[in-house]
Amino acid sequence: MNNKKLANKLDQFLEIHQFKDYCPNGLQIEGKAEIKKIITGVTACQALIDVACAEDADAILVHHGFFWKGEAQEITGMKYKRIKSLLDKEINLYAYHLPLDVHPELGNNAELARLLGITDRRPLEPWDKRSVGRVGKFAQAISPADLAERIESVLARKPLHIDGGKKEIKSIAWCTGGGQDYINIAAEQGIDAFISGEVSERTVHIAREMGIHFYAAGHHATERYGVKALGEWLQGEFDCDVTFVDIDNPV
Template identity: 80%
Template sequence: MKNRKIANKLDQLLEIHQFKDYCPNGLQIEGVAEVTKIITGVTANQALIDFAIAEKADAILVHHGYFWKGESQEIVGMKFKRIKALIENGINLYAYHLPLDVHPQLGNNAQLAKLLQITDRRPLEPWDKRSVGRVGKFAQTISAELLAERIESVLSRKPLHIDGGKKEISSVAWCTGGGQDYITIAAEQGIDAFISGEISERTVHIAREMGIHYFAAGHHATERYGVQALGDWIASELDLDVQFKDVDNPV
């Protein structure tokens, strides 16, 4: 399939025009015109590029691509090496950031909720249907200790738990990756727990003082699943060879 046709289909599926993002969504670096094999991953790092080259892939699809707002515009050093490898090997780079977080079926938040058995999902910010933060509940109340064990079992990574004081958890909000600052909105709504990827120094005090459990489950660990779901969609709907490569990242 033509590289730009793939981009058009993904752009429409993920409704990228609905988002003001920190980076361009879609085809970021153009490679060969005809694409038959795609490697998916969380981040377009050198290890993923090297793997795609070894597998003779025509394209890479990631959640974290390039050209972020505020970063240096010079193509030197690490950035040069990555882009040079892509161009020399004719590899297309597709990247979808916020649109892949938010998609109601394929997105990172939707996939994490499915894995953690969270139901009745809705936007954390009810005035914004594209809110990156989400809120839902568990079928039965669960202790903080058991929720931490469930997260570790599902993600194969022990979360950092900041105790919010409540004995039982029924309602839960979450935002994968670096969404820790949504905890304040969750706490103001009286939600029992908040799950995200990262944690900041201030997040500890917010959780303790506002009475909400916080689970930092890993940026990479919480964002492995959206790109896999999107890859499965591509394989099924576009009949392309798609392979996920997990480049380990402890953060």
């Protein structure tokens, strides 16, 4: 398939025009025009780029790409090495940040909910259909300890659990990655527990004082599954070879 047509297809499918993001969504680095082999991963780090180069891939599709708001604009050091590796091999780089978090079918939040058995999903901020935070429920109430075990089993990573005091969890809110500050909105709505990827010092006090269980399950671990699902969707839509590569990241 053509690299520009692929960008247009992904842009439309993920509705990138709906978002004000911290980075450009879509084709970030242009490479060869014809794409047959795609490597997907969470972040466009050097290790993932090296795999793509070794595999003679035509494109990389990630959640975390380049050119973040507020970062230095100079292309030097680590950024230079990454971009040079892509340009030398004419590898296209596609990145989708918030649009991939929010997508109702294949997004990071949707995939995490599917894996954990969360149903009746809706925006955590009811006034914003594009709210990154989500809320839902479990079919049956679960104990805080059992939820921690379920998260560890699904993500292969032990979560940090801050006890909010409630003995059972029925309602649940979540936001993958660095969405820990959505805990305030969840607590104000009386939701039993909140899951995110990261934790801040203040999050611990909020959970304890507002009576909501909090689970930090890992930024990388909670955001593996959206880009993987998107790649599988692409493989089904087009005649192309798509491989997900999980570069280990304990954070």
